[in-house]
Amino acid sequence: MRHATAKFYDRAPAVVESFEQAVISGLSASPKSIPCRYLYDAAGSTLFDKICELPEYYPTRTETRILDDNAAEIAALIGPRAQIVELGSGSSDKIRVLLELLVSPKTYVPIDISAEHLQSAAETVARAHPSIPVAAVCADYTSNFDLPQVLEDGYDKRVAFFPGSTIGNMTNSEAVAFLERVRHLCGPRSDLLIGADLQKEPSLLNAAYNDSQGITAEFTLNVLHRINRELDGDIDVSRFVHDAGYVPERGRMEIFLRSEVDQLIHAAGRGFRVRSGERIHIEYSYKYTIDGFRDLVASAGYTPVHYWVDAQQLFSVHYLRVAA
Ligand SMILES: C[S@@+](CC[C@H](N)C(=O)[O-])C[C@H]1O[C@@H](n2cnc3c(N)ncnc32)[C@H](O)[C@@H]1O
16 A cells, blocks of 8 residues: 555644743743744744754754664664654654664654644655655644554554754753653653754854854744734844853753843733843753763653764764663
């Protein structure tokens, strides 16, 4: 049987309402914040793909090389008739080489909050791998949701795939809670293949998040354009700047939008006063040591099986199994 089209399942919360609530509560709070999942509307997803191509942005190409170079070994660990569940699948680029090498994979299940981008990426995978059923699920992986019942049977093993060091956008306690949810979602006989960015020379990190072409700045500032577009906002985006820096003692990149002036902005029918120099928190990106990451996943009930790093030790990919 050929499966050249992807199936699509919508498990997403009402996006507009949840975005509105998040913006109202985030801009009313002190300090102000906007959750990073709202960076990924259609424009944001396209900008993120551009970031992945930037010379300074090492994570994507380094992780892709680790996955590609070790794909045969990873495929052997996964074994035959597996269902691959990718969380935050974006353009589904990193899974492609692995899909080629898996023995009789049962289903590829990309999950993402960005519906349009998910649908087109899922169709691309389905066309490239016509023998593998693709079932795309639009959902917010930070909330509780179930996979469609039709995906519950017929595989030997389920493997959650969470690349991109997206885990690093969560604090350690959020990451443990998230991984526990993934373990619950995928079941007791599941494995986890996950990318984790490593601690390194701060200048490399600062360059990666402050690229010379200004694409990363465009990406974070896009969330203000999104507020204007979707929540009837009047924000003059040119009065904010992207502000990203590595804080070694916390082991994380801290990413903000900083107001250049005192201003009153409006969105969703409300006004929000922003002081000159005030920062709206957008995202953290934690960087790990191998041992620190293994301790973190162990707290969520996963046992390390194997890990791979690149020659410069910039990035790591870990294969884990639900602890017996
Ligand atoms: C940093 S990108 C990584 C994309 C891809 N996995 C990679 O490694 O290149 C994060 C992806 O996760 C999705 N995402 C972010 N927050 C999400 C959430 N709460 N639920 C589902 N998807 C989410 C975004 O739409 C985006 O496609």
